[in-house]
Amino acid sequence: MAKQISTQGSADFDWDALALDGYTLIQRSEMSDVYGKTLTSINEKEVIEGTVIAVTKKEVIINVGYKSEGVIPASEFRYNAELKAGDIVDVFVECQEDKTGQLVISHRTARMHKAWIRVNDVLRTGEVITGFVKCRTKGGLIVDVFGIEAFLPGSQIDVKPIRDYDVYVGKNMEFKVVKINQEFRNVVVSHKALIEAELEEQKKQIISGLEKGQVLEGTVKNITSYGVFIDLGGVDGLIHITDLSWGRVNHPEEIVELDQKLNVVILDFDDDKKRIALGLKQLQPHPWDALDTNLAVGDKIAGKVVVLADYGAFIEIAPGVEGLIHVSEMSWSQHLRSAQDFMTVGDTVEAVILTLDREERKMSLGIKQLMPDPWSAIEAKYAVNTRHKAKVRNFTNFGVFVELEEGVDGLIHISDLSWQKKIKHPSEFCKVGDEMEVVVLEIDRENRRISLGHKQLEENPWEVFETIFGEGSVHQGTIIETKDKAGVVALPYGVEGICPSKHLRKEDGTNAKVEETLDFKVIEFNKEAKKIVVSHTRTFEEGIDEKPTKSASTGGKKAAGGNNAGSATSQAVKAINQGNEKSTLGDLDALAALKEKMEGGE
Numbered sequence: 001m002a003k004q005i006s007t008q009g010s011a012d013f014d015w016d017a018l019a020l021d022g023y024t025l026i027q028r029s030e031m032s033d034v035y036g037k038t039l040t041s042i043n044e045k046e047v048i049e050g051t052v053i054a055v056t057k058k059e060v061i062i063n064v065g066y067k068s069e070g071v072i073p074a075s076e077f078r079y080n081a082e083l084k085a086g087d088i089v090d091v092f093v094e095c096q097e098d099k100t101g102q103l104v105i106s107h108r109t110a111r112m113h114k115a116w117i118r119v120n121d122v123l124r125t126g127e128v129i130t131g132f133v134k135c136r137t138k139g140g141l142i143v144d145v146f147g148i149e150a151f152l153p154g155s156q157i158d159v160k161p162i163r164d165y166d167v168y169v170g171k172n173m174e175f176k177v178v179k180i181n182q183e184f185r186n187v188v189v190s191h192k193a194l195i196e197a198e199l200e201e202q203k204k205q206i207i208s209g210l211e212k213g214q215v216l217e218g219t220v221k222n223i224t225s226y227g228v229f230i231d232l233g234g235v236d237g238l239i240h241i242t243d244l245s246w247g248r249v250n251h252p253e254e255i256v257e258l259d260q261k262l263n264v265v266i267l268d269f270d271d272d273k274k275r276i277a278l279g280l281k282q283l284q285p286h287p288w289d290a291l292d293t294n295l296a297v298g299d300k301i302a303g304k305v306v307v308l309a310d311y312g313a314f315i316e317i318a319p320g321v322e323g324l325i326h327v328s329e330m331s332w333s334q335h336l337r338s339a340q341d342f343m344t345v346g347d348t349v350e351a352v353i354l355t356l357d358r359e360e361r362k363m364s365l366g367i368k369q370l371m372p373d374p375w376s377a378i379e380a381k382y383a384v385n386t387r388h389k390a391k392v393r394n395f396t397n398f399g400v401f402v403e404l405e406e407g408v409d410g411l412i413h414i415s416d417l418s419w420q421k422k423i424k425h426p427s428e429f430c431k432v433g434d435e436m437e438v439v440v441l442e443i444d445r446e447n448r449r450i451s452l453g454h455k456q457l458e459e460n461p462w463e464v465f466e467t468i469f470g471e472g473s474v475h476q477g478t479i480i481e482t483k484d485k486a487g488v489v490a491l492p493y494g495v496e497g498i499c500p501s502k503h504l505r506k507e508d509g510t511n512a513k514v515e516e517t518l519d520f521k522v523i524e525f526n527k528e529a530k531k532i533v534v535s536h537t538r539t540f541e542e543g544i545d546e547k548p549t550k551s552a553s554t555g556g557k558k559a560a561g562g563n564n565a566g567s568a569t570s571q572a573v574k575a576i577n578q579g580n581e582k583s584t585l586g587d588l589d590a591l592a593a594l595k596e597k598m599e600g601g602e
Contacts, residue, residue: 050064060083092110094106094109119150129145131175156191202235203234207276227239237278247319265283300353302349312326342367352365374406382404410438411451418455436454438457474522474539477489479499479515503534518539
């Protein structure tokens with residue numbers, strides 16, 4: 001048994017002098033200095049280089065020259081599938097020792113740290129860098145640049161619109177850093193910026209060599225409702241929708257499709273604004289040049305309605321060859337109508353060529369010419385003094401326009417509406433749409449005018465009234481109103497007379513009033529002006545030779561002298577006093593018979 005050494009009471013015992021490991025204090029100090037020189041001095045929160053010493057499925061072991069190795073998850077090296085032992089990589093020292101004494105390092109953080117510094121340098125210098133397109137996102141793509149996720153907007157992928165972003169995913173592309181948000185550490189890159197400068201130079205060269213009429217090959221870049229944008233190799237030109245085809249085009253998609261290659265001709269360009277107008281139809285012969293040379297005015301042709309307007313319809317005879325049918329050439333009727341009343345777009349119609357101008361490439365057509373002209377035999381069908389039925393179409397201050405048939409209109413002058421009734425406006429007599437009987441008074445075939453009458457359906461009652469209301473005859477009448485210093489007197493048979501104010505004085509010296517019934521003497525009868533002037537005063541100043549005549553409307557008494565003529569007249573013209581003061585043909589025949597009887601009696 002070894003002898004136990006007691007240290008009790010030995011306060012000044014030198015423990016360091018005790019060489020338990022076989023080394024003296026001096027030797028241990030020398031050994032520690034040698035070991036310390038083999039270790040690398042590292043600081044926390046800095047990026048250093050390390051050597052890969054082992055790679056497993058889950059971990060990568062890194063030697064940074066420190067007293068312990070660092071272990072990094074293999075997922076941080078996913079971008080580098082070819083990582084192997086011996087590779088030098090950057091690591092970020094998170095902590096020299098954790099609770100277990102292990103060194104904590106990160107490759108991802110090191111990449112981020114160095115990448116942020118690098119990406120800021122690239123933004124300043126404009127250097128072109130390479131990045132890996134990771135995935136698609138809203139409005140663009142996510143790109144790995146130095147370990148930083150940068151955003152590549154869709155508008156910055158290429159100079160032409162990109163319709164499928166997925167084709168770029170998983171590929172390496174070159175970029176330029178165009179924007180950095182330091183606060184949120186966001187980076188925006190552009191691939192389009194790399195080629196714009198080169199394209200701008202190409203654009204200048206292309207424009208400098210442009211000539212009107214030059215034919216170039218281009219690619220359909222974009223299609224809009226008004227035209228097609230063509231990529232001419234760095235320069236864009238526009239084919240307006242009207243320059244796509246000689247025929248009518250509703251939308252450019254009917255003619256071209258995206259990415260289609262086609263030849264176009266330069267129509268015009270602007271050096272300042274760098275706008276180029278292109279044409280496609282100009283590369284094809286004009287359809288008018290191929291139009292049948294035997295086609296002439298008067299020929300019948302068929303075509304399709306392609307455009308409708310209020311004033312007419314455009315008919316496509318052949319693609320690029322159109323004629324206009326004006327609305328006035330669609331019907332013989334003179335009433336204002338629109339083309340939509342006769343046809344619709346897509347209809348196939350037959351027409352007659354009215355005018356043909358090959359130089360101006362214009363053609364006017366008509367369809368009413370395929371129907372008989374109602375005016376060609378107007379005198380035979382609507383002879384003067386013949387009676388017909390017509391439909392009221394519209395009014396004017398001077399008369400009524402009526403339609404006898406499609407294309408044949410006539411005018412009834414306001415003075416030819418009624419023999420008796422005083423009409424201020426035709427609307428007092430009839431309404432639009434009414435059917436009325438008319439008599440043909442006059443025909444002007446050359447100017448396509450017909451004068452009609454309505455009152456002529458009846459005899460002129462004033463011929464009979466002339467025998468009844470002769471000057472000096474006395475009749476009972478009622479004052480119905482006063483105007484213009486005269487009284488309006490309702491006489492028998494619906495006739496009105498005018499009584500000047502001085503002739504309204506009664507025998508007692510007072511003046512007659514409205515609604516007063518008195519005897520009146522005719523002092524003037526004008527058949528042409530349909531005017532009767534009467535006087536009450538004359539009935540007592542000059543004396544009355546006979547009693548006043550009475551009518552059914554004023555009591556139904558016989559005329560003075562008991563003569564049967566007054567009674568017969570009363571019965572014959574009774575209907576004139578009724579309704580709208582319109583005479584019927586039968587009533588007037590009775591009056592005419594009465595007139596002959598009275599004249600025979602004389």
